[in-house]
Amino acid sequence: MHAMNKKNTSNNNIIAVNRRARHDYFIEQTYEAGLVLEGWEVKSMRAGHVQLNESYVLMKDGEAWLFGSHITPLKTASTHIMPDPMRTRKLLLNQSELNKLYGGMERKGYTVIPLQLYWKRGRAKLEIGLAKGKKEFDKRADQKDKDWQREKQRILRKS
Numbered sequence: 001m002h003a004m005n006k007k008n009t010s011n012n013n014i015i016a017v018n019r020r021a022r023h024d025y026f027i028e029q030t031y032e033a034g035l036v037l038e039g040w041e042v043k044s045m046r047a048g049h050v051q052l053n054e055s056y057v058l059m060k061d062g063e064a065w066l067f068g069s070h071i072t073p074l075k076t077a078s079t080h081i082m083p084d085p086m087r088t089r090k091l092l093l094n095q096s097e098l099n100k101l102y103g104g105m106e107r108k109g110y111t112v113i114p115l116q117l118y119w120k121r122g123r124a125k126l127e128i129g130l131a132k133g134k135k136e137f138d139k140r141a142d143q144k145d146k147d148w149q150r151e152k153q154r155i156l157r158k159s
Contacts, residue, residue, distance in 0.1 A: 013118045013120065014118045015045050015050055015116075015118055015119065015124070016050040016051060016052050016116065016117045018052040018055070018113065018114055018115055020053060021114070021131070022115075023134075023139065024133065024134055025111070025113060025129070025131035025132060025133055025134060026131060026132045027129040027130070027131050028104070028110070028129070028130045028131060028132060029100075029129065030115065030127055030128065030130075031097050031100075031127070031128050031129075032120075032125050032127055032128075033091040033092055033093050033125065033126045033127075033128055034091070034092035034093075034123065034124075034125060034126075035066070035089050035090070035091060035092065035124050035126055036089060036091075036092065037089065037124060038081075038083075040073055040074065040083050041071050041083075041087075041089075042124065043074055044071050044072055045124055047074060049071060049072035049073075049074070050069065050070070050071050050072075050117055051069065051072075052069055052114050052116070052117060054068045054069075055067060055068040055070075055113075055114050056068055056111070056112075056113060056114070057091065057111075057112040057113065057114060057128055058112075059098070059102060059105060059112070063098070064090070064091040064093055064098060064101065064112070065088050065089065065090055066088065066089045066090075066114060066126065067088055068086065069086075069089065069114065070086060071085055071087075072085055091126065091128070100130075101128075104130040105130075110130055110131065111130075111131055111132075111133070112128055112130055112131070113128065113129055114127070114129075115127045115128060
């Protein structure tokens with residue numbers, strides 16, 4: 001009975017992950033933002049038809065907006081609406097978070113990128129990160145560290 005009351009694990013709640021984000025950027029700070037969605041978008045998200053690969057966040061008129069995310073409409077979508085998969089979506093953040101993001105973006109080289117999309121208490125949330133772009137040598141150093149960690153694990157398993 002105790003297991004029945006337990007919520008799903010966090011892995012089941014993840015809708016989409018932007019894998020390139022952690023590869024291409026140093027993530028300084030993360031924020032959780034709500035999304036303004038239409039009904040067909042929620043249904044498509046539940047079916048897992050979302051891509052964050054090419055998406056980015058822009059600050060405009062004191063608000064945060066998600067551009068470039070692709071939510072594929074379901075084939076069974078209603079005929080009286082015209083779904084736009086690349087629609088610009090408003091992000092819901094409180095004023096202090098928006099101010100921190102603005103401050104970070106005004107510093108040289110910082111940008112706001114979407115990291116992952118997930119369900120939290122039945123609502124879609126977007127984890128965004130204040131990030132700084134990596135140079136090519138940073139990516140190579142990260143790859144070396146990952147290879148070394150993998151090699152260490154292999155050595156420890158053998159002994």
